[in-house]
Amino acid sequence: MVLEVIIGPMFSGKTTELIRLIEREVFAKKKGAIFKPSLDRRYSEKEVVTHNGLRYKAYQVLPSRGGVRRLEKIATEKGIDAVGVDEIQFFPEELVEVLDRLSFTKKVIACGLNLSFRAEPFRTTMELTVRADKVTYLSAVCVRCGREATRTQRLISGKPAPKDSPLFVVGGKELYEPRCRLCYEPPK
């Protein structure tokens, strides 16, 4: 019955917040599940048990139109009350329509990156954000100066990745840094 979107750069705690919000629904005896894009092209389903003994399902679906359809099918057929979706930027725009539709009967909480390493918006994140009933914009801490960071810098051997490098490259601290708008270096 509601669509919530959590956005921000890498290392801003989006997934942690998503899990917290789903777990509190599960605590209130709602059926919760978290969907995330499968980056190795495989479908998977596992059960997560929290330290409080709460249980919810975590599904990996392909970041494709088929994966989005599967997400809708699972959420509907399994009667999930609280649908969490992680890393929405990886999904095609079909996700927007599906989550918008699901949010008439379910609580939908989606999270994802605000901007690409080029500091450009991700279409799916943007489209979903403006349709949301509630938006939480998280920031990280700039590794350079300690200000609030809203950008994600991709680095290759310590230098900003070139502008023409791929939009999606999976990595962690070795590849990405949260930076504020002053410290962010636009790729060339």
Ligand SMILES: [Zn+2]
């Ligand atoms: Zn800074």
